[in-house]
Amino acid sequence: MTTTKVGPTIDGPGAGDLAVAGAEVDAEELGQILATTEEFIRTKVIPREQEIADGNEIPADLRQAARDLGLFGFAIPQQWGGLGLDLAQEVRLAEVLGYTSLALRSMFGTNNGIAGQVLVQFGTDEQKRTWLEKIASGEVVASFALTEDGAGSNPAGLRTKAVADGDEWVLTGEKRYITNAPTADLFVVFARYRDADSDGPGIAVFLVPADAEGVSVAPADKKMGQEGSLTATVHLDEVRVSAEALVGGDADVGYRAAMTILARGRIHIAAVAVGQAQRALDESVTSAAVSTQGGTPVGSNQAVQAMIADMATQVMAGRTIVREAARQWVAETDRRIAPSMAKLFCTEMLGTVADTAVQVHGGAGYMRGVVVERIFRDARLLRLYEGTSEIQRLIIGGGLVKQAARRLQ
Structure with missing residues (x-):
């Protein structure tokens, strides 16, 4: 197995370019985090990628090592025990993590992303005190329970119900393809508490412990790729939670939380795609040189x-667009269209690069155990979750038209 050094992550325009006013992590600290993580990926994870794929799990010692490095909380504020990376810094780390088996990042991705960020950005002080330190340390695995039949990229179609009963809420429904569900300690559950109307979609978010009565998790799904990253169906059968489980203490927070966190996650996934594309490129260059x-x-x-020239150019373009989208997110100049642009371009780019990588390898690229064969299968999912490519096109096109209409009014 090739153990090429992780592609451009720390060099080029410096880490200091990402140290903005008020950031918790300065340039030197960011450089150390990137270098330490890169060393971990190169020396500890890459040599065991086949073991992860064959066993369909992340070995316990690698899980613990990730905890020790703070990777379960890289995007959680330092106040709650995390590393405190902002999104512009986080995408640099995501590129490094994307260089190896995507199952590794998936293991702690929800803690930092679509589950953990719901609490960081929308939770009450008490909810943050109860959960965030445990999430940042990896003691608790948080899982984002949004998707269900008929409601994936567009949460407006949710059918899971939340019914108020005195000081409690009763949740009933089924969630599909939920990442880390088999190992989750906490589910961040999106449910409809009223019909959609002119006041909003009527979606609320609840914190549901995995051991709550009425919660059950089906056997892990069998997927095309991403072995080691476990997803499953989650059943909610009249699950009772207290009023304190309502995120933000406000039922109307839910839909806004979903849209905000999904948009942020799209930039992260775009960066992961860049890292995976860099790996496919490096493997192809090595193969072309020695075969x-x-x-x-x-x-x-x-x-x-x-x-190879086309692949390298596409990877550079992807790296540029994702870092620009992250910069705009941190600057709060675009938190809707730019994330979709980054996610659309980078995940589609990865699909093209992965396909070309197999072609460069020839027949060997179609064989199990060859890195680019795994990348080809793993990459396909990135164009589906966090909003499909089709949804991204609707967000981008519709958003630009609306902007133009407002300017012309």
Whole structure:
């Protein structure tokens, strides 16, 4: 297995470019975090990628090492025991994490992203005190329970019900394809508490412990790829939770929370796609340099060189767009269209690069145990979750048209 050094992450325009006023992590600290994580990926994880795939799980020692590095809380504020990276800094780390088996990042991705950020941005002080330190340390695995039949990229179609009963809420429904559900300690559950109307979609968010009565998790799904990242269906059968479980203490927070956190997550996934594309490129360059056809290195073929040139150019373009989208998020200049642009471009780019990587490898690229074969399968999911490519196009196109209409009024 190739153990090429992780692609450009720390060099180039410096980490200091991402240290903005008020950031919890300065340039030097960010550089240390990136370097330490890169060393962990290169020396500890990459040599065991096949073990992860064959066993369909992250080995316990790697899970503990990730905890020790603070990776379960890299985006959680330092106040709650996390590393405190802002999104512009986080995408640099996501590129490093994306360089290896995507199951590793998935193990702690929900703690930092679509589950943990709901609490960071919308939770009450008491909810933060109760959960965030445990989430940041990895003691608690938080899982984002939004998707269900008929409601995936667009949460407005939710059918899971939340009914107020005195000082409690009763939740009933079924969630599908929930990442980390088999190992979760806490579910961040989205449920409809009233019909949608002119006042809003009527969606609330609840904190539901995995051991609550009425919660059950089906066997792990069997997926095309991403072995080691577990998803499953979650059943909610008249699950009772207290009023304190309502995120933000306000039922109307839910839909806004979903839209905000999904948009933020799209930039993160775009950065992961860049890291995975860099790996596919590096594997292809190495293969072209050492593999021969008729005694001649495959890489001496101009057609192969052209494919590698296209891959490298696409990776650079992806890296540029995701870092710009993250910069705009932190600056609060665009938190809707730019995230969708980054997610659309980078995940589609990864699909193209992964396909080309298999082509550069020839027949070997179709064989199990070859890195680019795994990347080809793993990459396909990134165009589906956190909002499909089709949904991103609707957000981008519709958003631009609305902006133009407002300007012309």
